[in-house]
Amino acid sequence: MADIWGRVLQVMESELRKPSFDTWLKSTRPVELFDNTLVVAVQNTFAQQWIESRYMPLILSALREAAGRPLDVRFVTPDAHQEVAAAAYRPDTVQPLAADPPPRDPAAPPSGADGPSPSGKDGRPPLYLNPKYTFESFVVGDSNRLAHAAALAVAESPARAYNPLFIYGGVGLGKTHLMQAIGHYVARYSPDLVVLYVSSETFTNELINAIRDDKTIEFKRRYRNIDVLLIDDIQFLAGKERTQEEFFHTFEALHGANRQIVISSDRPPKDIPTLEERLRSRFEWGLLADIQPPDLETR
Incomplete structure (x- = not known):
């Protein structure tokens, strides 16, 4: 056997x-x-x-x-x-379990290098990722097993597994590592998809600049022509009404077009203060995956 x-x-x-x-x-x-x-x-x-x-x-x-x-x-x-x-x-x-045949996986290419990841569409935004933040380098333990598996599931099948995927946990537990691992994986194995990884601070700053320079149309186009949006530290949108409003419309546009959204935070949506209820409810549409402090073996 x-x-x-x-x-x-x-x-x-x-x-x-x-x-x-x-x-x-x-x-x-x-x-x-x-x-x-x-x-x-x-x-x-x-x-x-x-x-x-x-x-x-x-x-x-x-x-x-x-x-x-x-x-x-x-x-x-x-x-x-x-x-x-x-x-x-x-x-x-006892019955066999039916499933759609999975695509045959090609051999994995070499790990990515510093700087923007390769792109399959002209005019896409650069994808700046830490080359060390891949699934291969992520240390899996009982404290993060669900979050790791969910992140890989999303990377394998964007917008078909969990949408949105909301990863939360304390500082330094691997949220950014998993977010960027998704970006690396999609960029390597689905190069026709447009991937964007940003922090909520970057999103806010770009929105402020777009309003100041009267370029909000360009801003909307940049964020709504994305296949996989990875936005880190969403808790920093708390208290920013204008930014929350714009992110709500961005979320609606992407989710409505069956695009993948992955969000990270240091706490679950219900615990983010002054977060609009409409955003809170949408963040909970998909899967909430928490990362706990590691055990001694994982540490």
Whole structure:
């Protein structure tokens, strides 16, 4: 059983990009083989749902080849193992899980360099990212596992996973690292998409300059022709009514056009003082992912 799943993992590792394999499949383990169904444990429900929705056709194909016969697979969380294993004794309860075939992943290119990331569309804004802030360099632990997995899910499928994604946590816990990792990933693997990473302070300053120079139309065009908007430290919009109003309309335009929005803050939306209720409610439309202080192992 372990040998069969090990061969499946070898196939998946060769097919997927390293961040995807490491996040979703590397830690999986087989726990039961009964009535032509292999039961495999995953870390949590979040990972279970993502694997089932994205990778099932490829996994089933690799499993058939590794076992030399057709097998079904069922993914379970550790707590659900006993219940699902018992259900495996009843063949009528075991059904293969359907999913759309995922695209074949190419080999990952070299890491990015300093300065703007490469671009696939003319006239797009420069994307200034720290070359060290990638998914590969992010240290994952229990304190940040959900936020990391959600960020990777968004990077793999912009505007199709969680929109908006709101990442919050204290200073120095990795919010900016994850935000920029999304930017790197999308710029590398979806170069036709326009990505913009800015702080809320930059957004505010550019708005002030646009109003002063009578260039608000250009400002709106810059921020509303984005496929993936990454805006850091949104809590600094608190108390800035004009900036909040403009960001609300930017949010509406992007979300309405099915563009991805990722936001970070040092606190959840409900705890940001003087944040307009209409913004607060929209920030909570998608997924709220918090980052806790790291444990000793992660630290």
